[in-house]
Amino acid sequence: MELENLLKELGIKEASQEEEVKRVSFTPETCDVWDFSYCDHRFGTKGYLGRIPGQYVQNILYYMEHDIEPTLFYGRITKVVDPMAGSGTTQDVVKWYNLYFSRDIKCFSYDLNPTREFIKYNDLDQGLPEEAKDCDLIVFDPPYYNMKKYNPGGYSDYLTFYKKIFQWAGEIYKVLRPGGCVAFFISDYYSGVSKYKEPLSMNCSQLFFKAGFKHRIRIPAPVRNPFTQNNKFMHLLREIWFLEKYEKEA
Numbered sequence: 001m002e003l004e005n006l007l008k009e010l011g012i013k014e015a016s017q018e019e020e021v022k023r024v025s026f027t028p029e030t031c032d033v034w035d036f037s038y039c040d041h042r043f044g045t046k047g048y049l050g051r052i053p054g055q056y057v058q059n060i061l062y063y064m065e066h067d068i069e070p071t072l073f074y075g076r077i078t079k080v081v082d083p084m085a086g087s088g089t090t091q092d093v094v095k096w097y098n099l100y101f102s103r104d105i106k107c108f109s110y111d112l113n114p115t116r117e118f119i120k121y122n123d124l125d126q127g128l129p130e131e132a133k134d135c136d137l138i139v140f141d142p143p144y145y146n147m148k149k150y151n152p153g154g155y156s157d158y159l160t161f162y163k164k165i166f167q168w169a170g171e172i173y174k175v176l177r178p179g180g181c182v183a184f185f186i187s188d189y190y191s192g193v194s195k196y197k198e199p200l201s202m203n204c205s206q207l208f209f210k211a212g213f214k215h216r217i218r219i220p221a222p223v224r225n226p227f228t229q230n231n232k233f234m235h236l237l238r239e240i241w242f243l244e245k246y247e248k249e250a
């Protein structure tokens with residue numbers, strides 16, 4: 001209180017939330033590889049295993065709304081959905097984006113295991129709620145097979161996982177508006193036993209094509225893991241696939 005009075009006397013007013021946000025300027029990533037070595041602390045929850053750097057979502061929103069990269073340009077976004085929100089990174093970034101660019105984008109976040117007050121319980125196996133319908137963008141960051149087991153047993157084999165991805169692609173297709181985009185994060189997988197790495201990224205993208213999506217662009221988004229756990233995470237590439245809900249012109 002005393003400090004408040006002193007600031008008032010000196011004519012110093014507290015920065016508004018908007019001014020506070022604009023204090024840290026945003027520079028879009030111009031490289032073909034989006035390589036962030038740390039998670040911006042403003043987005044998602046510290047220590048959450050599987051959290052993506054919010055800088056990805058900042059760039060996704062920026063490039064979709066600004067006519068710079070023609071294949072990524074979408075126009076005005078009004079609604080964003082994250083069906084597997086984890087620690088809530090997407091919604092934190094949308095909140096930041098709205099303040100930074102004076103926008104009013106709505107965001108809905110869901111998860112089987114909600115970790116924040118704004119994340120609602122929803123099992124994507126059962127589809128997405130009505131409020132998610134007609135969205136422009138879905139940020140989709142599912143489990144990368146069994147890299148982290150979000151459900152007790154994980155997935156019993158690759159085929160079971162691929163069936164899930166195909167089913168989830170179908171659910172995502174239902175709620176996107178025509179021309180809408182899913183930014184799909186996926187990494188290849190290594191069991192630590194066989195000498196073959198499972199090309200999850202390539203195979204899952206094919207399943208999205210089969211579900212009716214068209215490829216717009218894909219961006220390497222490497223995971224910077226230290227080489228631990230029997231080098232399980234060594235030389236795995238994560239990618240972001242930008243896939244459009246494609247409807248043939250009449």
Ligand SMILES: C[S@@+](CC[C@H](N)C(=O)[O-])C[C@H]1O[C@@H](n2cnc3c(N)ncnc32)[C@H](O)[C@@H]1O
Binds near residue numbers: 087144150
């Ligand atoms: C890789 S994490 C997402 C991390 C998030 N992008 C972040 O930055 O914090 C995957 C999430 O998918 C959720 N999940 C797995 N299966 C699901 C399902 N069937 N329906 C909804 N959420 C699911 C898990 O609970 C987990 O939180």
